[in-house]
Amino acid sequence: MNKIFFKDRVVTLGDDLSKVFQKKRGLFYRYKTRGELKELVEAFREMKQVRKLRIIHDDMKELEAAFKACFTCIGAGGGVVRNEKGEFLAIERNGVWDLPKGKMEMGEDFKTTALREVEEETGLKGLQPGPYLLSTFHTYMLSDELILKETQWFEMQYRGEADPVLQSEEGITQSRWVRPGEAGFFEKNSYRSIAEVLKAGTLV
Numbered sequence: 124m125n126k127i128f129f130k131d132r133v134v135t136l137g138d139d140l141s142k143v144f145q146k147k148r149g150l151f152y153r154y155k156t157r158g159e160l161k162e163l164v165e166a167f168r169e170m171k172q173v174r175k176l177r178i179i180h181d182d183m184k185e186l187e188a189a190f191k192a193c194f195t196c197i198g199a200g201g202g203v204v205r206n207e208k209g210e211f212l213a214i215e216r217n218g219v220w221d222l223p224k225g226k227m228e229m230g231e232d233f234k235t236t237a238l239r240e241v242e243e244e245t246g247l248k249g250l251q252p253g254p255y256l257l258s259t260f261h262t263y264m265l266s267d268e269l270i271l272k273e274t275q276w277f278e279m280q281y282r283g284e285a286d287p288v289l290q291s292e293e294g295i296t297q298s299r300w301v302r303p304g305e306a307g308f309f310e311k312n313s314y315r316s317i318a319e320v321l322k323a324g325t326l327v
Contacts, residue, residue, distance in 0.1 A: 124187050127271070128261040128316045129168060134176045136190060138183050154180035154189065161193045168262075168269070194262065194271035198227035200237030202279040203256060203324045204247065210300035211326055212245060212287065213309070217294040220313040222320060224274055225293075233275035241279060244295060246288025253278030257323045259316040276320050301326075 127134045150173060152163055160178070167176050180186035201224025204212040214221055225240030227233065238252055256276040263270050289295040303326045309317060321327045 124190075124258070124260055124273070125183075126260065126319070127190070128259070128314070130261075130263075131315050132167075132171075132174050132176075133315065134164075134167065134178060134190075136178050136180075136183065136186050138179065138181055138186075150175070151177040151179060154178055154186050157189045157192055160189055164190075164193045165269075191271060193269070195265075195268045196271045196273065198233060198236070199224055199272055199274040200227060200231075200233045200235070200240055201225070201274050201276050201320075202237050202241040202250070203276060203320065203326070204241060204245065204250065204279045204281050206281050206300060208300070208302075210302050211306075211324070212247075212281075213299050213301050213306070214244065214287075214289065214295050215297045218296075218312075220309050220317075222276075222317060224276075226272075234277055237275065237277045238279070244290045244293055245298065246290070247281050247283065247285065249281070249283055251280040251282070253280060256320065259319050261314070261316050274316075276323070278324070303327075 125136045154160060167173060178186065201222055203222060214223055223241040223244040225244065227236040234252060238250060242248065242250060254277065256278060258273055258275045260271060260273050287298045289298055306321055306327050309321060
């Protein structure tokens with residue numbers, strides 16, 4: 124975990140201070156205590172004019188644990204679904220282009236969650252699970268809780284011919300099969316975390 128999205132703004136975690144000074148924009152903070160870090164996270168959430176924050180500490184495991192302690196953490200799984208033509212499935216959720224994904228249920232691991240959620244959201248049956256791609260992290264408010272969601276993404280193969288049957292109760296209104304290299308429309312109306320998945324899957 125070294126990049127965390129607050130909508131379209133980002134916090135990065137690192138252990139190399141010299142790299143911070145190579146960047147021309149954003150703020151940086153050297154980690155000291157969990158209490159101070161929690162205050163910083165809450166302040167960054169409110170300071171919309173600050174686009175980037177870099178947090179530095181020599182021990183990345185300690186820093187990641189301290190950062191997670193500022194949130195209620197939940198897990199999710201998602202998939203890059205490819206058909207036999209090599210195209211991948213994009214969905215539009217609540218007016219924003221996305222990839223199928225959803226929250227983890229009790230007793231599941233990330234891959235099980237990913238397969239279940241992709242099947243539920245797209246109606247595609249017989250998906251073949253593939254390799255793990257990457258994890259993305261983003262934050263949001265739920266009631267009075269600040270949530271940190273980790274989504275693990277997996278490749279999936281669809282060999283059928285049925286059209287997707289979209290889960291409308293999740294706000295999914297349309298889908299399209301997209302050729303790698305033709306996903307530029309995501310840049311105009313999607314999430315920065317999804318851009319990370321597209322890059323990892325060499326889809327842009």
